[in-house]
Amino acid sequence: MGDPSLQSATATRSRADVQRWRRYLADERAEAAVYRNLASRRSGEEREILVALAEAEGRHEQHWRDLLGDDVGRPLAGSLRTRVLAALAKRFGSVFVLALMQRAEDRSPYADDDDATAQMAADERIHGEVVRGLANRGRMRLSGTFRAAVFGANDGLVSNLALIIGISASGADRHVVLLSGVAGLLAGALSMGAGEYVSVRSQRELLDASAPHPEAQRAVADLDVDANELALVYRARGMSEAEAATHADEVLATMLAAPTTGGVPVVRSRSALPRAAAGEASDDHEAIGTGTSAALSSFCFFASGAVIPVLPYLVGLDGWAAIGTAAGLVGLALLGTGAVVGVLSGASPLRRALRQLGIGLGAAAVTYGLGLLFGTGPA
Template sequence: MTNDIARREPSPADVRRWRRYLADERAEASVYRDLAGRRTGEEREILLALAEAERRHEQHWLDLLGDRVGKPLRGDLRTRVLGFLARRFGSVFVLALAQRAEARSPYGADVDATPQMAADEQIHEEVVRALAARGRQRLSGTFRAAVFGANDGLVSNLALVLGISASGVPNHVVLLTGISGLLAGALSMGAGEYVSVRSQRELLEASTPNPAARTVLPDLDVDANELTLVYRARGMSPEDATTHAAEVLSGLATYNVEPDADAVEVDEHESVGNGWSAAVSSFCFFASGALIPIIPYLFGLQGTTAVIVAAVLVGIVLLGTGAVVGLLSGASPLKRALRQLAIGYGAAAATYLLGLLFGATLG
């Protein structure tokens, strides 16, 4: 396809577009190399392979441009930001951004790009998605506690403060209510997280087989083969369970080896963390979010001014947490930010209206 394109005289618009693609490919390859520099082992090799693929795409545009390459252009703003973040952090956030960048590839609709290049970009998105998924799994517990804790603190205390403020009570009452809401909510979140983590760990521990069961395998009746029941209880069909149990016992008898852990143990369950660390984290995240709505009252602001300032401060933080959720999930940061803002403001508006209603009724 490259030769066919090269036979026709490209228009100035073609040349500009090719040069932009060339700059973007170079910038993306640089991002992957920078990320690879912060990785080891398999992840490093995968990232370097992605960089090599971008180099092949770069060569395609070089071949088309020929002597029209001109002065090297800079990559687009998104790619340059990616490169900066990759050099400074090399985190899952960068991989999530790279995943979105690959998803926006224009090659599928560009006649000057080969079908192989368009296919490469789609596959690159999946490769980066898989790499980012590893980091998302590592972050999932902490990230969940951070986002939900802070968001709960923001929304619940903003709603509480605005509802009380709208009822017309004095400023010191609003402030006292906000501080009480902060402490009550943070303590509740911390206690709830501790109970949740401890309960989950106890349930998982109850499902873990007794390691001592391995020592009795050599004494099992080969004809009765009770080990078959273990595998059937795990979900194997009777035929598969019988075959696998026979293989395990045959290996013990033939080679006189130690019983394999697979004979009685289930797959290792995911770590659920420590109850106390989860409780402290939830307390701190909720408290940090719940502090935002009462800041204007701490500085002496009153009435409508305090309400507006509190709403603006909370809105900014809601937009930030929503954007972070969007980045990590590979979705649009703007949509997630606006969704978070709408939910938070919706809850606050409802309690504010109720406060106005109760204030008018009591008055």
């Protein structure tokens, strides 16, 4: 005997049901392909997790096959979005694909479809969290340099557009506007790069100051067992008094039982000082990136953004034609950077793109108004 729910659904099927089930089947196939393609570009634990996700999608695929029976028909193509994701995963395997898959899993229709089992709906919800975790690993690796890149590009786009159209609105000659734009590009890029370098270096130095001192480990062997000053270290790191005392006793007992070299215990299995603190510091270092990479990214992306509003003046446009073209080009770039931020953050790309566009062009409009107020307007 088969599953009663499958028998009931099969007995009452309609043409619309069959079409919906076939669409679900195609999407499950395509999603499994995304995970297999991602797995092929990874190794170790991440590969195992992605293979397990592909196998889970295979179980869901079988559910729709069982429902369809003889109506499976020729395989349909998955949705355009899922097929594009599968192609991207095969060629790139990047955090962007994982972020998009996170949104796809979160939007699963199974929770509202009586023909999907509760287990399948739960699987899709948990898959979203699994993919979110994998995407977060990539976000952590990207975050320092990516933050500098996005902020640099947006600052370059908005600040140089505002500068150029403000000066243009005042009635200045095209050559003056062009020189102002180039000067704004160089000054802003150098300022952004230097500021980002100092910021990241300072943050890393603060993290270094929080890490255990390398000489402190050697001092543990000579501590007074009765006084057990080591417990104070754990209390300072956030443990309760009882937990700190117990943990310190365990560490000292391990050291006393360890083999000695020249009378000094040799402990190879663990550090007496809090490893969690050092591990957290290491993770934070990875998240913020290096000062040099952040500075270079900030410089290059600010310059790449700041050059866009200069382009119309470089090709000889002037007045309203130059202002309109510059605003249009910058608007497209802002939509692009906003959409990228939306994808990586797991949010709506369209909403983030429109937010970037509104903020950027709003700032430019203010400076244009100031240019008109203090000048004579574009020629």
